[in-house]
Amino acid sequence: MAIYKRGYQRYAGPRASRAARLAVLVRDAWRRATAQRLVTVLLAASCVWPLLCAFFIYIANHAELWAGMDRGLASILSIDHQFMLTFMKVQAVFSVILAALAGPGLVSPDLANQGLPLYFSRPVSRLDYVVARLAALAGLLSLVTWVPGLALFFMQVSMAQPGWLAANWRLGPGLAAGFWLWIAMVGLVAVACSAYVRWRLIAGALVLGYFFVLSGIGAVINGIFRVEWGDLINPLRASYGVWCALLGAPMPAGLTLPMSLAALALMGALLALVLERRLRPV
Amino acid sequence: MSQPVVEIEDLHVALGRREILHGVTCRLGVSGSGRAIGLLGPNGAGKSTLIRTLLGFHRPSRGSARVLGFDCHRQRRQVLERIGYMPETDSFIASMTGVEFLRVMGALSGLPEEIALEKAHETLFHVGLGEARYRTLGTYSLGMRQMARLAQAIVHGPELVILDEPTNGLDPSARRRMLDLIRQMKEEHGMSVIVCSHLLADVEQVCDEAVILRDGAVVHHADLEAERRANRRFVELEVEGDDSALGAALGQRGAACVRETAGRWRIVLPPDFDLRALWALAAAQGLGVRRLTQRRDTLEEIFMKAMGLLRQTPGEAAAGEEVGIRGDL
Numbered sequence: 001m002a003i004y005k006r007g008y009q010r011y012a013g014p015r016a017s018r019a020a021r022l023a024v025l026v027r028d029a030w031r032r033a034t035a036q037r038l039v040t041v042l043l044a045a046s047c048v049w050p051l052l053c054a055f056f057i058y059i060a061n062h063a064e065l066w067a068g069m070d071r072g073l074a075s076i077l078s079i080d081h082q083f084m085l086t087f088m089k090v091q092a093v094f095s096v097i098l099a100a101l102a103g104p105g106l107v108s109p110d111l112a113n114q115g116l117p118l119y120f121s122r123p124v125s126r127l128d129y130v131v132a133r134l135a136a137l138a139g140l141l142s143l144v145t146w147v148p149g150l151a152l153f154f155m156q157v158s159m160a161q162p163g164w165l166a167a168n169w170r171l172g173p174g175l176a177a178g179f180w181l182w183i184a185m186v187g188l189v190a191v192a193c194s195a196y197v198r199w200r201l202i203a204g205a206l207v208l209g210y211f212f213v214l215s216g217i218g219a220v221i222n223g224i225f226r227v228e229w230g231d232l233i234n235p236l237r238a239s240y241g242v243w244c245a246l247l248g249a250p251m252p253a254g255l256t257l258p259m260s261l262a263a264l265a266l267m268g269a270l271l272a273l274v275l276e277r278r279l280r281p282v
Numbered sequence: 283m284s285q286p287v288v289e290i291e292d293l294h295v296a297l298g299r300r301e302i303l304h305g306v307t308c309r310l311g312v313s314g315s316g317r318a319i320g321l322l323g324p325n326g327a328g329k330s331t332l333i334r335t336l337l338g339f340h341r342p343s344r345g346s347a348r349v350l351g352f353d354c355h356r357q358r359r360q361v362l363e364r365i366g367y368m369p370e371t372d373s374f375i376a377s378m379t380g381v382e383f384l385r386v387m388g389a390l391s392g393l394p395e396e397i398a399l400e401k402a403h404e405t406l407f408h409v410g411l412g413e414a415r416y417r418t419l420g421t422y423s424l425g426m427r428q429m430a431r432l433a434q435a436i437v438h439g440p441e442l443v444i445l446d447e448p449t450n451g452l453d454p455s456a457r458r459r460m461l462d463l464i465r466q467m468k469e470e471h472g473m474s475v476i477v478c479s480h481l482l483a484d485v486e487q488v489c490d491e492a493v494i495l496r497d498g499a500v501v502h503h504a505d506l507e508a509e510r511r512a513n514r515r516f517v518e519l520e521v522e523g524d525d526s527a528l529g530a531a532l533g534q535r536g537a538a539c540v541r542e543t544a545g546r547w548r549i550v551l552p553p554d555f556d557l558r559a560l561w562a563l564a565a566a567q568g569l570g571v572r573r574l575t576q577r578r579d580t581l582e583e584i585f586m587k588a589m590g591l592l593r594q595t596p597g598e599a600a601a602g603e604e605v606g607i608r609g610d611l
Contacts, residue, residue: 003400008408010439010471011401015363015392024389032377114373118434121337121367122390123359281339 021124025132032109033102033136042101043143046094050148053087054155061159079156079164081249084171087149088178088243092236095141095186096211102140103190104203106133107279112198120281130191130275137187146179174246182239185264188271189235195278211235228254232263239264285351287311287319287442287474288336292345295328295335302331304498305345310476310491315441316468317507318475320485322585323495329478330370332495333444336476337367350441363392366435370446370478374427376420380406383419383430384437391438398437405437406430409463425456432463442474443467449484457484464488486581494588502588506581515555519547520573521564531563545572 033039059065060077110116119129153172157165193206214233221230231237231254241260244251251257288310295303306328310319323329334340336349338358346353352360375383384402389395406415409429414422419430428451435443448464449457465488467473479485485492490507493500521528525545532539536552551557557576564571587594 003403004407004412006404008404008436008471010473011393011397012439013397014394016389016394020394021390021392024386024395028386035377109376113376114369114371115375116373117339117367117369117371118373118375118387118431119390120339121362121365121369122387123362123392124390281337282334 018123021122022128022132025119025124025128026135029106029133029136030139032105033140035105036101039098039102039140042094042098043140046091046098046144047148049087049090049094050152053083053152056083057152057156057159061156079160080168081171081174081244081247084149084153084175084247085240085243085249087152088145088175088182089236089240091145091149091179092182092239094144095182096208098141098144099137099186099190100204100207103137103187103207104194104200106137107191107194108198108200108203111195111278116279117281126276126279129279133191133194134184134187137190138183141183141186142179145183146176149175149179170246170248174243174248178239178243178246181242181264185235185239185268188268188275192271192274192278195275222254229259231255232259235264235267238267284312284314287315287317287350288476289348290332290345291347293332293335293342293347294344295331295340296343297331297340301343302498303328303335306332306495306498306500307345308493308500308503310493311474315474316472317491318464318468318477318489320489320492320506320581321476321478321495322480322482322485322492322581324589326497327495328498329495330446331498333367333446333476333478336361336444337365338362364441366391366438366440366443368431368435368443368445368448370450372424372427373431374419374422377418379418380411380415380422380430380433384433387434388437391440393438401437401439405433408436409433410459424451425453428452428456428460432460436467436473439471440473442476444476444478446478447480448477449479449481461488482581482585492581492584494585496589502584504581504584515551515576517547517549517551517557517560518573518575519549519560519571521545521547522570522572523568525567525569527567528563528569531567535559535563 056077057079060079110119120126150172153175157172189210190207193210194200194203197203197206215236218230218232218234218237221233222228231241231252237252237255238260241251241255242257242264243249245257245260286309288308290306290308293303293306294301311317321329321332331340335342335347336354338354338361341355348354349361350364352364354361378386381399381402384405385398388398388401393401403412403415406412409432411426411429411433414426419427422430428448432445432448435445445464449460452460461484464475464477468475468488475488477485477489486506490505492502492504492506494502494504522545525541525547528547529539529541532549535555537549537555539547539549541547551560560574561571
């Protein structure tokens with residue numbers, strides 16, 4: 001029977017599980033995050049650097065292509081932790097811009113249209129809501145971070161000499177772990193900024209400001225006080241310290257792994273506090 | 283006796299340092315499901331705080347609140363699985379079409395995916411938004427958004443629906459439609475409904491019980507349905523002629539009455555009293571009936587009394603005492 005003829009009937013069948021409800025939230029968040037055309041454009045643009053890196057890996061592993069050239073070229077094209085760290089830094093910047101574009105659409109509209117009571121009057125907790133938003137954002141950011149990163153790693157593994165993997169095995173897991181830490185940080189910043197202001201444009205600017213203004217402030221502190229701990233309030237710099245440790249690269253001057261981790265943990269706690277204060281049904 | 287829909291025991295709720303609810307105790311919907319309960323009170327009485335506490339938004343500082351047998355705080359998930367809530371605020375998700383909105387809301391309430399889509403269509407037709415179901419909510423008028431909010435509250439077939447100011451901002455025809463839908467929800471679909479409203483006429487039309495809050499406490503709990511059933515009729519009568527024997531004659535027939543002035547009577551008729559007998563009685567005593575107004579205590583009068591603005595309702599006054607209205611009214 002056609003629905004318009006049938007009339008309303010109360011549903012009395014079995015209910016979906018909590019996981020199924022969470023999946024609905026994640027899908028809804030994903031739909032919102034990818035709704036903008038600019039996000040698609042940026043996703044495409046963020047593939048350029050991984051493709052270039054793939055090209056470098058191909059060149060680096062085909063000695064016949066640069067035989068007879070300057071021997072210095074060989075050292076430039078060596079695939080090691082420095083290569084991976086450079087790849088990570090560039091993609092990290094892309095991920096910040098992507099989060100600034102896609103992130104504000106996840107929470108701001110719910111705040112602007114007073115939609116939160118609609119979610120929280122259902123069996124959905126505030127934690128479920130935040131986790132779903134972060135999961136959608138993590139999925140999007142994965143496409144520009146650890147997914148191409150691991151693809152490059154495995155490409156290198158497949159092309160390199162047999163001894164390369166034994167000497168550089170930390171690069172793959174280190175890259176994945178480092179990017180997951182970065183995704184968590186960027187995701188938290190994007191969702192917290194989105195929860196802090198109701199206007200998407202301002203929330204996006206806030207996300208960019210968080211990363212770029214803090215890095216500027218860190219540099220100013222270092223310059224004025226002639227110290228190096230100013231880097232700790234720069235999330236990219238603090239993350240870079242952790243990446244170096246994970247990839248087995250020498251730590252940057254003035255940073256240690258515990259200091260970097262503590263700085264990131266403190267930032268995460270502050271962002272979680274913002275979410276706790278702002279995401280309330282009333 | 284069946285389990286009450288809402289059972290509140292010495293409930294204290296504080297927002298920050300300020301206590302909003304001071305020991306609310308009541309049992310609503312004691313006679314089972316399919317009843318509508320009106321929640322009344324002036325601004326700041328604690329109605330919204332009470333509703334939000336039932337939804338688990340606020341944590342009680344003392345006492346307990348149970349909905350459908352589940353504790354609102356400790357068993358919040360079980361409670362929320364069984365209720366639907368229509369907020370007072372203009373809450374919606376602008377980028378979604380009506381059908382997407384209801385599908386997502388239904389699925390979040392636990393409907394399986396394919397059922398959620400079916401119920402979304404079904405519910406939108408039910409509330410009169412069938413033709414607009416593929417439009418984004420941002421393009422809906424205020425009245426349509428109100429109906430969409432009602433639809434999201436019932437899409438998953440809850441046992442209890444909480445409606446916060448459901449007729450706010452609606453034009454008369456939309457208001458009538460909303461009240462009809464509320465009546466259908468309880469009468470045809472067996473849902474219990476809590477209606478929080480400032481509009482006493484709305485509550486009087488659709489509710490079977492009414493709870494009146496003042497300053498964070500329950501000041502009156504009226505079983506409107508029982509009052510309707512009791513059919514305690516209150517009549518105002520004006521006659522010409524010598525009415526000195528009228529009181530005794532009415533008393534013999536089981537009516538309680540008071541003579542306000544010569545020729546003016548307030549009478550409470552017994553349930554089986556036929557009004558034609560009143561005409562016959564007046565005729566037998568040679569009295570001419572100038573005015574006969576039949577009425578019962580309105581919810582407004584009950585509300586006014588609960589607020590302390592009226593010492594007694596006219597019905598109570600007619601039963602034996604004078605009607606008194608305070609000077610500040």
